Amino acid sequence: MRITADRERCEGHGLCADVAPEVYELDDDAIVVLLHETVPSALERKAEAGARVCPVAALRVEQSVGA
Amino acid sequence: MRNVVVVGGSIAALTAVETLRMEDFDGRITVLSDEDLPPYTRVPLSKGVLAGRETAGDVVLAPLSEEVDLHLRTPATGLDTDNSVVLTPAGPVRYDGLIIATGARARRIGTANQAERVLRSYDEGLRLRDHLVRASSVLVVGGGFLGMEIASTARTLGKDVTVVDLAPPLDRLLGTAVGGHVRGVAARAGVRFVLTHGGVRLLGAPFPTAVETADGQRLEADLIVSAVGDVPNVEWLAGSGLPVAGGVLVDERCRVSPHVVAAGDVAVFTTGDGALTRIPSWTNAVEQARSAARALLHGDDAPVYRPSRYSWTEQFGLDVKMVGAGDPQGEPVVLDGSLDSGAALLAWPDATAPQTVVAVNHPTPPAKLKRLLKPVAQGALV
Numbered sequence: 528m529r530i531t532a533d534r535e536r537c538e539g540h541g542l543c544a545d546v547a548p549e550v551y552e553l554d555d556d557a558i559v560v561l562l563h564e565t566v567p568s569a570l571e572r573k574a575e576a577g578a579r580v581c582p583v584a585a586l587r588v589e590q591s592v593g594a
Numbered sequence: 595m596r597n598v599v600v601v602g603g604s605i606a607a608l609t610a611v612e613t614l615r616m617e618d619f620d621g622r623i624t625v626l627s628d629e630d631l632p633p634y635t636r637v638p639l640s641k642g643v644l645a646g647r648e649t650a651g652d653v654v655l656a657p658l659s660e661e662v663d664l665h666l667r668t669p670a671t672g673l674d675t676d677n678s679v680v681l682t683p684a685g686p687v688r689y690d691g692l693i694i695a696t697g698a699r700a701r702r703i704g705t706a707n708q709a710e711r712v713l714r715s716y717d718e719g720l721r722l723r724d725h726l727v728r729a730s731s732v733l734v735v736g737g738g739f740l741g742m743e744i745a746s747t748a749r750t751l752g753k754d755v756t757v758v759d760l761a762p763p764l765d766r767l768l769g770t771a772v773g774g775h776v777r778g779v780a781a782r783a784g785v786r787f788v789l790t791h792g793g794v795r796l797l798g799a800p801f802p803t804a805v806e807t808a809d810g811q812r813l814e815a816d817l818i819v820s821a822v823g824d825v826p827n828v829e830w831l832a833g834s835g836l837p838v839a840g841g842v843l844v845d846e847r848c849r850v851s852p853h854v855v856a857a858g859d860v861a862v863f864t865t866g867d868g869a870l871t872r873i874p875s876w877t878n879a880v881e882q883a884r885s886a887a888r889a890l891l892h893g894d895d896a897p898v899y900r901p902s903r904y905s906w907t908e909q910f911g912l913d914v915k916m917v918g919a920g921d922p923q924g925e926p927v928v929l930d931g932s933l934d935s936g937a938a939l940l941a942w943p944d945a946t947a948p949q950t951v952v953a954v955n956h957p958t959p960p961a962k963l964k965r966l967l968k969p970v971a972q973g974a975l976v
Binding site: 538541542544576584586587588 | 605608609612615616634635637638652653654655656658876877880904906908913915957958959960961
């Protein structure tokens with residue numbers, strides 16, 4: 528699974544990082560940073576939950592082919 | 595419990611479903627939504643969607659991958675708690691556990707023959723966008739976050755913009771210091787503010803083209819938009835026996851009855867002083883939905899709901915983030931920057947025990963803002 532973050536849309540609310548600190552972080556400008564290029568399978572559920580809670584829908588989930 | 599029905603199709607419903615699965619509920623989940631679109635965020639409706647930059651693909655939230663039976667265009671029309679069924683036009687839907695997340699709709703002040711313009715759903719956003727493109731002047735009734743965000747987008751599009759309200763816009767939400775600052779920026783961007791001592795009446799049908807204030811002023815515009823609050827969607831619960839008082843009344847764990855919970859804009863709860871309150875915000879919908887889903891599964895063992903009280907608005911180039919009690923009184927303590935310089939971190943009533951912290955164009959993540967609050971202020975509401 529891959530997550531894509533639209534840093535232009537990100538407003539720095541940090542709800543993703545609250546839900547899944549292993550996957551999302553905010554940088555010094557409070558803009559989202561992804562900690563994994565490909566999300567480890569153990570973190571997939573949390574990564575999805577973090578994406579879903581974004582109020583500006585700046586995070587997109589791409590399921591791996593065949594998953 | 596093997597069969598949970600979620601009524602509603604927005605972030606509270608989505609979060610409730612996700613929480614059930616995270617808590618290892620492996621029974622059946624049915625979601626009944628009256629919307630055409632799968633769950634989406636309303637946050638960009640007054641901004642990117644209204645400006646014409648964004649469409650449905652930009653606002654729809656990451657879909658649920660878990661097995662969930664999502665029924666769109668399926669409103670709940672009634673609830674029979676004796677037989678544990680939700681009534682819909684497509685037939686009754688049985689539940690063992692029910693999550694009420696029917697949200698709220700825009701409040702209207704016009705008459706039945708008026709096509710009053712409001713902004714709450716994606717469809718309303720598209721309609722308003724089309725009207726806004728053709729208008730050269732806009733009058734926004736109501737200067738809360740939504741009304742002011744609409745005003746901001748309309749100014750960006752070069753429209754002549756007036757905001758009318760009973761009190762100086764934003765003061766009641768952000769306090770006079772930050773409210774006054776934002777209004778100053780909006781006024782310099784060309785927004786005209788009109789205060790009225792009493793309600794306004796929309797004139798013209800089907801589309802209103804003027805408002806008349808209680809003190810007799812008549813204000814005209816090509817497009818009139820009402821942003822005067824929201825009304826919880828509880829009509830379908832009439833006769834169900836569930837407690838309804840300006841929303842569905844929930845306890846400290848978001849429960850309505852042992853097998854029924856509620857979350858989001860539709861839920862009303864008792865604060866410490868006995869008053870009833872609703873918190874119609876994104877953050878609250880998320881947090882209440884988590885709490886409600888856990889209470890449905892675990893009853894008294896579920897944690898008590900504690901609102902984190904985080905809200906924000908983006909308008910006129912200002913990014914305002916607030917944690918803690920709303921409407922902070924008096925002058926803030928400046929923790930960093932200054933309003934005059936454009937970026938500030940502010941606290942009320944003092945720096946040692948803040949009850950409210952506001953960041954204006956200041957890159958402090960909300961999690962850090964929350965840590966600045968005096969601990970007892972968090973959740974002091976319940």
